[in-house]
Amino acid sequence: MSDIIPQNLASLHSAEEQMREKARSMIAADPRLQLHLAVTEAAMDLADTLRKFDTNDENLKVAQILGMRTFNAFAASIKLTLSGYHQNSALILRDVMETVFLLDLFAGDPTLIERWRFADKKARMKDFSPVKVREALDARDGFTSKKRFGMYELFSELAGHPNMKSSWMMRPQKDGDAVIGPFMEATALEAVISEMGRLAIQVGEKIDRFFPSNWDQGMPSRVAFAQQKKNWINTFYPTAARGP
Known part of the structure; x- marks a missing residue:
């Protein structure tokens, strides 16, 4: 059985586990990193809870599937960065960004979900490509600074596409x-x-916007996320938390 995995790969896994232990020590010494992970876990739990809602609504099922996609992506991203593969972890976070933009679009206009469900490739690229989704969100929100594009471009350059800047994360x-x-x-x-x-x-x-308002079983997860969100905002954006 010891020959199933080549020795070099076994050694690589051992190094990854050492990186994980080092990362655990670094996180243990930094409450801010602990808070980022806590709010990530709370968002993942929301996605896991929403998927458990039994529904025949095909549009809601889309939201459930997209939430599940973010769960898997966060889990993989965490595993990679704790194992020392930061660039690859960031690449998966770009997928999270694309998915949450789509969720945002659908939460603002649920009628778009059915269009997306039945769109062929040409229609999907015309109306729901990543750039079209960002443009639609910016137009809806009245944003002109293109911050969504800026963040997408940053993830693409540092992790998504082979270029000289991508070597920075190596x-x-x-x-x-x-x-x-x-x-x-x-x-x-x-x-x-x-x-x-x-x-x-x-x-x-x-994801919270897709929860049925009268579904009591979903409340503990929603409340837990709201509390972690409050802690996160109070820590990283204290002025915004206090309001005007």
Whole structure:
């Protein structure tokens, strides 16, 4: 049985587990990273809870499936960054970003879900490609700064597409050489987990809008996310939390 996995891959896994233990120590010493992970777990729990709602509404099933997609993506992203693969973790977070933008669009106009469900490839690219979704959201919200595009472009350049900037996330030190395989470094770990927390806030907010208002079984998860969201905002955006 010991020959099933090549020795080099077994050694690589051992190194990944060492990175995970190092990451655990770094997170244990940083309450802010713990809070990002806590709100991510709360958003994942919302997605898991919503999927349990028994429904024949095909449009709601779409929201459930998209929520499940974010659950899986967050789980994979966490595993990768704790194992020392920060660039690959960030690439998966770009998928979370695309998914939450779609959830946001559908939450604002549920009639679009049915159009999306039955759209062929040409119609889907015309109306629901990532750029079309971002443009529709910006137009709906009256945003002109294109912050959604800026964040998408950042994820694409640093993690999504092979280019010179993407090598930055393969360097344990900013001005050092790129390395092969996993590594653990505070700046890289914090960058990924902090973006994860920001996306988790958005994911939780959008998934929450699809919960049936009279479904009591969903309330504990909704309340737990709301509390973690409040803690997160009070910590990272205290001025916004206090209001005008």
